[in-house]
Amino acid sequence: MRPRSIRRSIPAVLLGLVAVTAHAGAPASARPASTAPSPIGLVEAEAPPFSEGIFPCSACHASLEKNGARRELAFHDEQQSVFSHDAEHRWCLDCHDLQDRDVLRLASGATVPFTESYRLCGQCHGDKSRDWRAGVHGKRVGRWDGAKTYFLCVNCHDPHSPRFKGVREIVSNGKRTVAPTRGYLKPEPRPVRPEEQRR
Amino acid sequence: MSANRSRPPSGPVTRRAFLRTAAAGAAVSAAACSGAPGLEAVLRKHFRELSPDELRRDLARIERRNRERFGRATHVTAEGPRPGVEFGYGLDLSRCVGCRRCVYACVKENNQSRRNPQIHWIQVLEMEKEHGVDLAHADLYYEADAVPRPGKFYFPVQCQQCRDPPCVKVCPTQATWKERDGIVVVDYDWCIGCRCCMSACPYGARHFNWAAPTLPPGELNPEQHHLGNRPRPKGVVEKCTFCIQRTRAGRYPACVEACPVGARKFGDLLDAESEIRRVMETKRVFVFKEELATHPRLYYFYAT
């Protein structure tokens, strides 16, 4: 079982490495046509950046022993403390690949690069994924009749704590985009009541 | 300015224009005592009766007036509806968190009066989950440190761009009408300020300039449409136009782009691939105050 899945994942890992390199270098403009929204003129928004210094994961993990047993981690406290993504049933290696920490892993065992994390999300959240591809879930900006930018799952949802709270505008990779916030949004001021408008 | 606009042939224009000139004397003296908008505006014909030449002059007049009022160069167009396009709007109530970002994006984009009088084309109502969509338990003036508040949901209301708009029906001067792409517009230079349309609108979507708008010159949006966001005079009615200056140029409305949760969907109802059509085909949508048979183009839905 295990050897086979490893063997099958080797090409994917290689691909993933290429993709990650692309992600780290130039903006990922090329997308696989099969999975993401298809109409021409769609532009992917810039994903929020990784936490500083955390990527590539293999920088640390290469020298660590690979342990696939589910357990309480003694490190990655920054994720553990907020982790709230069906925490009872899920843990790191449901999504992160044991063999190659620089890619994500689908339920099938296939790996995907971080830039295509929506494929991972879509495995469980199929309805949202379908809506997102049609432009019904999530947000698009630009032209209703042409080129538009669509935001990714990770622009609005922290994968470790995916419940939507809010977003803030950031600049990532020299581009304006949005990133999820930990706290809820504060509403803008209420309208002025009619009786408060006098002259 | 650009005057690319398709209009129906006009009939008794010349006679009307003649009579209007003849009667101008009385009107001019009346204008003098009510914050004179200038002879040109008083003598001007109804927007839909302007010849292409007159329209160009009218756009130039507005740009000139903008410069006088705000000391800034502006670009005013009268871009017409696109053939074969009918706009539709979707609002996902299961997403809206009531943050009012749309309200202020709209104010900024559409040059609304800031304060005293304050005009908001979008009004976000806070409602109780316990009661559902019930105006008897709706609060427009909610204040909170964080939204959404527990037990509440949010219901933004703006012009529903009705297919059978009661406001258009009651207007005594045809100063408001429905364009072919579905947008209900107002000719600010023709409106007499009787406010019949405000009584007739079931959505509180029409707003009156109770005084000259307060609009800081620095915040003026210079990209303007004649029937949309150009600065309004006092004493006339205004309303949401689906950001006519943006959408007729192919862009999303400002509220759609400002919404942080992606609750707002916009597109061409006649395009089967558009987002709004996907909403209508895959979600259960409803329209506000359906029983009044206004047949809105704004559809509310719950994506989940």
Added chain:
Amino acid sequence: MSGIVEFGRGCVRQVLTGGRAYKAWLALLLAAIAVGAVAYARQAAVGLIATNMRDDVSWAFYIGNFTFLVGVAAAAVLLVIPAYVYQWKPLKEVVVLGELLAISALVMCLLFVLVDMGRPDRFLHVLPLLGKPNFPRSLLTWDALVLNTYLFVNLALVLYLLYRTYRGRGYDRRVFLPLVLLSIPIAISTHTVTAFLYDGMAARPYWNASILAPRFIASAFCSGPAVMIVLFQILRRTNDFPIQDEAIWKIAELMSYAMFLNLFLLGAELFKEYYSATEHLAYTQYLWRGLRDASGAPHGALVPYAWISLACSVSAFLLFLVPRTRKDYRTLNLGCLLIWAGVYIEKGMGLIIPGFTPSALGQIYEYTPTGTEWAVAVGVFGIGFLVFTLLVKIAVPILVGTFRAPDRARVPAPAGAGTASP
């Protein structure tokens, strides 16, 4: 032609001469008009923000007064029906005075609409040819049409009658009667169209009731004649005006029936609202009991007025119903006053404000008129009363025969002309 000029001069003389009380009254009215003019100048300068109307309550005091006065205008002429049916002797006098009242009320109606407009400088846009009236779809164009038609029919009728009488010639029944009979359906239609203006609006459930037009007519039959009763008494005392007690009592009796109908229709509305208790009940509740807003704060500015109005209407009804109080001029005049108060509240603020409260989005804004609104209204009433005073000052001497063309001054009115001047 010289006759008309001479008539005009005579009218001016009539208007300028009068006793101390008359001059004091004119001074008072001119002062009221001045107050109104100052207030309106301010409103024109800053905009309608000088009023307390806002987007939530976008019509208010001005339009309330307009609605009430349309009723007064309509009902004044409707007195012609009983005058004709019961063959009162002074038919012509009743017609003329009713129409003078109608003319003055219409002047006030049009002025109240004008002061309510955001852009009065663009009034031409409603007119055919000069503007682009949305006829026949917009009820306001209908209203403008019927109000102005009514005004012109009344003016024509009154001028014709007065001028003929002034010249010492009788009026031609073939001209007079058709015009009078025409003015009756127009009177009814002015008030019906005004009711339709409101009840055609599905967005305002408080108005969107088919009972509204009948209620308008019924309440108008109360408020218009109430003015006439008081006026007849004043003229009888000061000008030897030939109207009998029986005619006045008959008017009062008819008013009690109209008031009964008005109260019955009100009861029918209240039953339907409270028994069915749909979401549309909120407006009625706001008027009669007050409402709480989303934060739980109570709002009930109109509640006392609603009950005062009901108390006035019911007591006036009783006073006019019982023959003893109807025939006693003290209670009769009290009844007229009560009817005015009752209908003024009911058809003015009591009709307009609850239509907007709560607003189309369920919000509650408590409207009360500003000083500017009161002052402008005082000015408009000043103009209306002045118009009425001057018209009566000219008309009554003509009717009683003391103001005649110089060459006709000593010639008695021709017999068989349908007049009953002494």
